[in-house]
Amino acid sequence: MPFSVSWHTLLDELDDLPEGATLITPLSHNRFRITDVQEQRVIIKFLERDIDETRPLQRDQFETLYRRITKEPGGFELDRLPSDADPYPAVLSLHPRFEIDEDQGVIVEKEGPTTSQRLDTEDKPETDEQERTEPDLDVYADALLLIDALERHDVTALEERETDALVNIYTLLSDVQRNANALRQDVADVLLNRLHHDRPVSGPFGSVQRTTRRNRSLRDEEEVLETLEAAGIDRERVLGVDRDKVDDALEVTEVAESDIYQIEESEYVRKADVNEERKETRLQGLKDQLAASEEEGAEELREEIEDLETRIDELTSFRTGAEVHD
Structure with missing residues (x-):
């Protein structure tokens, strides 16, 4: 089948996209939308904060990708794409005969129905908040207790805090660190299958990439x-x-x-015990307060949350040196 036929089929699919449909690039996992469909190019707009740009995707580049895919029986390997060509396979996956297999790291041509890199549409607006549920994770419970402790004790003046308060904060910090690290490793195990050849993958708060570590051990x-x-x-x-x-x-x-041996001794603090019953009691009290806030003081809580989100946004947003000094 000549490329011109496939190209016009793709343009028809793009024209039929619901307003606000969001796509995601297969390697960097950046979100973008189609803003204009023309005969010789497709205009996209990235939604990530650190990629605030509109970019044209040219027809001839789609044709090059098309020919490479159709020549490869097992599909075209995505890591062979130039770094700035990540959106092309995402858009092409809207064609009914092309599909991205992220597990294998390829885009392939198929005869039957395929899936695309489309995430959502305005039928489910991004501003709609999903119902929040409490995750059954140790790190969540410990983090909630730690936040409560940090709100009740000024840790900018540790020398002025009572010993029992410092013990509680240290214990919770230790528990959060241990449980967060366990969850971090679980997340890393899943991410490892989605990252390809040292290509950084970005999210709103940072980026990660696949690296290789060499461990050596002597033979017999x-x-x-x-x-x-x-x-x-x-x-x-x-x-x-x-x-x-x-x-x-x-x-x-x-x-x-x-x-x-040359022996040097140093002293340090180590967590000796955890009062799980006391933690559970305090945690339940916090949960009850959050539940009650839906009825009493809900507006005040919402304002505090919005305030916190604004502060987090300011801390995680990029600012130039000139802006900081101003």
Whole structure:
């Protein structure tokens, strides 16, 4: 089938898009919308705060992508795209014969029905808030308790706080850190399957990218020594002190630990126990306050939330040096 036929089919699909339909790029996962459809190009508008631009997508570039896809039986690998070409496969996926497989990292041509990179439309406005539910996560409960503690105690003047208040804050910080790290690893495991070849993926609050870490461990000791000896390295040059064997020797001799190790002691605070019952009681009280706020003082709470969102927005928005100093 000539490209001109596929191109006009795609333009028809774009013309039929509901107003406000949002697309997402397959690699960087940036959201954008179609603002104009022309014979030789498609105009898009990115919705991300850090990509405030309107960009034309040219017909000849779509044709190049089309020909590469149709020549590859298993689909065209998305990581072979130039960094600024991420929107092209997202738009092309609206064509009834082209589909993006993010798990495989390819865009393929199919005979049957396909899915697209379309996210939503104005049938579900972005401003509509979904009903908030309480996640069944330890980090959520601990974070709620920590927020409550931080609101009740001025941590900008720690020396003035009572010891029991500092103990509570430290305990909650420790619990949030542990549980947040566990959840962070779970999220990372899922993200790992969606990131491709060190391409950063951006979200409203930051970006992540796939990296490679090398971990080394020696092979069998005798195998290592024989390999190095064969290369002309005397085994005495690489033999050293094994700490585990030294510790074993200390246990069966009268040699003092200080005769073997240089010892430096430092003191630190470690969480010794957690009063889970007290935490549950306080947490339930906070939940009851939030539930009651729907009836009493709801307007005041909404204003506080809007205030907080504005402050968060200011902290996470990019400002130039000139703006900061002004």
